[in-house]
Amino acid sequence: MASYAPGHAASQTKHHEWRTAENSAAHLLPHLDTLARTKPNLKLLDVGAGSGTISAGLAAHIPHGTVLATDISDDILTRAAAHATSLGITNISFQRASLPNLPFPDGTFDVVHAHQVLTHLSDPAGAVRELVRMCAPGGVVALREVDMHMWCFWPAVDALQKFQGLMADVLVANGGQDEAGRRLVSYALAAGVERKQVEAGFGTWCYSAPEDRKAWGGSMIERLKTSQMRSKGIELGIVTEEGVGEMIKAWEQWIENDEATLGIMNGEVIIKK
Amino acid sequence: MASYAPGHAASQTKHHEWRTAENSAAHLLPHLDTLARTKPNLKLLDVGAGSGTISAGLAAHIPHGTVLATDISDDILTRAAAHATSLGITNISFQRASLPNLPFPDGTFDVVHAHQVLTHLSDPAGAVRELVRMCAPGGVVALREVDMHMWCFWPAVDALQKFQGLMADVLVANGGQDEAGRRLVSYALAAGVERKQVEAGFGTWCYSAPEDRKAWGGSMIERLKTSQMRSKGIELGIVTEEGVGEMIKAWEQWIENDEATLGIMNGEVIIKK
Numbered sequence: 124m125a126s127y128a129p130g131h132a133a134s135q136t137k138h139h140e141w142r143t144a145e146n147s148a149a150h151l152l153p154h155l156d157t158l159a160r161t162k163p164n165l166k167l168l169d170v171g172a173g174s175g176t177i178s179a180g181l182a183a184h185i186p187h188g189t190v191l192a193t194d195i196s197d198d199i200l201t202r203a204a205a206h207a208t209s210l211g212i213t214n215i216s217f218q219r220a221s222l223p224n225l226p227f228p229d230g231t232f233d234v235v236h237a238h239q240v241l242t243h244l245s246d247p248a249g250a251v252r253e254l255v256r257m258c259a260p261g262g263v264v265a266l267r268e269v270d271m272h273m274w275c276f277w278p279a280v281d282a283l284q285k286f287q288g289l290m291a292d293v294l295v296a297n298g299g300q301d302e303a304g305r306r307l308v309s310y311a312l313a314a315g316v317e318r319k320q321v322e323a324g325f326g327t328w329c330y331s332a333p334e335d336r337k338a339w340g341g342s343m344i345e346r347l348k349t350s351q352m353r354s355k356g357i358e359l360g361i362v363t364e365e366g367v368g369e370m371i372k373a374w375e376q377w378i379e380n381d382e383a384t385l386g387i388m389n390g391e392v393i394i395k396k
Numbered sequence: 397m398a399s400y401a402p403g404h405a406a407s408q409t410k411h412h413e414w415r416t417a418e419n420s421a422a423h424l425l426p427h428l429d430t431l432a433r434t435k436p437n438l439k440l441l442d443v444g445a446g447s448g449t450i451s452a453g454l455a456a457h458i459p460h461g462t463v464l465a466t467d468i469s470d471d472i473l474t475r476a477a478a479h480a481t482s483l484g485i486t487n488i489s490f491q492r493a494s495l496p497n498l499p500f501p502d503g504t505f506d507v508v509h510a511h512q513v514l515t516h517l518s519d520p521a522g523a524v525r526e527l528v529r530m531c532a533p534g535g536v537v538a539l540r541e542v543d544m545h546m547w548c549f550w551p552a553v554d555a556l557q558k559f560q561g562l563m564a565d566v567l568v569a570n571g572g573q574d575e576a577g578r579r580l581v582s583y584a585l586a587a588g589v590e591r592k593q594v595e596a597g598f599g600t601w602c603y604s605a606p607e608d609r610k611a612w613g614g615s616m617i618e619r620l621k622t623s624q625m626r627s628k629g630i631e632l633g634i635v636t637e638e639g640v641g642e643m644i645k646a647w648e649q650w651i652e653n654d655e656a657t658l659g660i661m662n663g664e665v666i667i668k669k
Contacts, residue, residue, distance in 0.1 A: 270548055270659075272548075273546060273548050273661065275543055275545075275577065275578045275598065275661055275663075276578065277578040277579055277581070277582060279575075279578070302550070304548065304659075305548045305549065305550040305552070305657055305659065306550055306657075308550070308604055308654075308655055308657050309550060309655040312654060312655055318606070321604075322605075323602055323604035323605070323657055324600070324602045324659075325600035325602050325659035326600070327597070327599070327600060327661065329596055329597045331581055331594075331596035331597075381581075381585060381591045382581055382582040384579075384580075384581050384582075384596055384663070386543075386577075386578065386598035386661060386663070388546065388548055388598075388600065388659060388661050390548075390659070
């Protein structure tokens with residue numbers, strides 16, 4: 124991809140920084156432990172690392188290994204590097220690179236990780252082929268992608284359901300995938316992987332505790348006020364200014380409601396090379 | 397509840413036996429470990445234990461504690477007891493009992509667990525109040541309930557989506573809840589629990605590996621052929637004989653499709669007493 128359509132506005136970045144290796148890459152951690160037992164100095168590639176909070180957590184998890192975090196944006200990588208430095212993490216480096224063609228020879232890495240990357244691509248299966256190419260025999264490719272239709276709201280008010288629809292529609296209008304979460308196995312098979320190499324599961328994010336509602340809901344409100352999602356949605360006729368106002372109000376009420384809960388479902392796949 | 401509406405046909409029981417403490421009560425296990433460190437002989441009540449495979453796993457997890465598994469059906473408890481015996485598990489006992497009134501004094505148990513129980517009740521908040529009542533101070537109540545609208549199918553063919561709708565509609569027609577998964581926090585608050593006592597999350601089941609597709613899809617086909625869901629759905633005019641036939645065919649194709657995936661989202665709540 125030539126650019127990251129959602130952009131790196133403060134709202135987007137703030138939400139991304141909530142992510143950790145524990146809450147967003149739990150499917151990979153046991154495989155990392157297994158690989159590190161026989162090869163402590165393993166090499167991990169994190170593609171589309173963004174704010175780099177997951178990358179830093181993965182680096183901390185393999186203290187004798189090394190992480191190379193790539194992204195299409197120099198700006199976000201500078202921020203990611205500062206984050207790692209602030210945590211005293213030194214076994215990580217950063218390099219600008221873009222799918223579908225990454226500048227690394229076949230089998231360079233023991234682990235190739237991509238989180239919320241395929242969702243933004245027009246050829247997700249082609250991207251999986253490239254990720255698998257760079258993985259060494261015996262290694263693993265770990266994928267995790269949201270399914271935009273699996274947002275479980277309570278209360279399930281109309282304006283929040285419409286917000287979910289807006290996000291999905293803008294994603295697709297930008298050339299992305301709204302069902303990547305459920306399609307990870309199909310992408311892997313289309314990329315030439317055999318079914319027996321694939322372990323599939325689903326993981327979730329949950330926003331319900333008051334501080335999580337505030338962080339997530341606040342980020343969604345900022346997106347509605349400032350991000351490309353708003354302008355693109357209005358440009359495409361998916362939403363009106365008035366509709367955006369109703370969504371903002373619905374999120375504000377959701378943040379204040381102690382009953383409120385949001386679960387988001389992500390597909391997770393481990394490909395064993 | 398006076399009876400378990402879905403029934404204990406072979407299809408229902410077979411699917412229930414796929415469940416383990418690890419794949420269906422992972423949210424409780426760390427709390428069990430914490431409690432067992434200070435009180436190894438802790439007492440756990442498992443309400444609506446059904447086939448008892450989760451109950452047996454919980455008993456194995458607390459070898460110095462005891463599990464009391466209840467259900468409304470003597471037949472299923474006999475089966476559950478045989479399962480525990482076959483595993484050599486001796487720290488478990490069984491007793492017939494029905495919500496909303498269980499015959500145990502306040503604070504009898506250190507842990508009260510209910511899995512896919514509230515979903516079948518007309519007053520889930522009242523049931524939570526009863527579960528909390530039986531939990532001792534310092535203990536935990538652990539709940540896990542499906543959200544019937546959070547089934548993530550690939551391929552998302554029409555007959556499978558209709559099957560999902562049929563299940564939800566029959567559940568509601570039987571007096572149950574189709575959105576229990578997302579409502580657990582609201583039930584807890586309605587039961588008089590304070591928000592700060594509640595930890596909320598979501599867990600999933602995934603059926604994608606060939607053996608899991610066969611087990612799950614086969615169970616759904618058996619249900620369509622023999623269970624109360626079929627007769628009730630036809631009686632209510634939700635589905636026709638022809639529609640049932642299309643659903644069976646869709647499941648058969650789904651089982652054979654190596655791309656096929658199904659993720660099911662469950663709400664999970666820990667209430668700290």
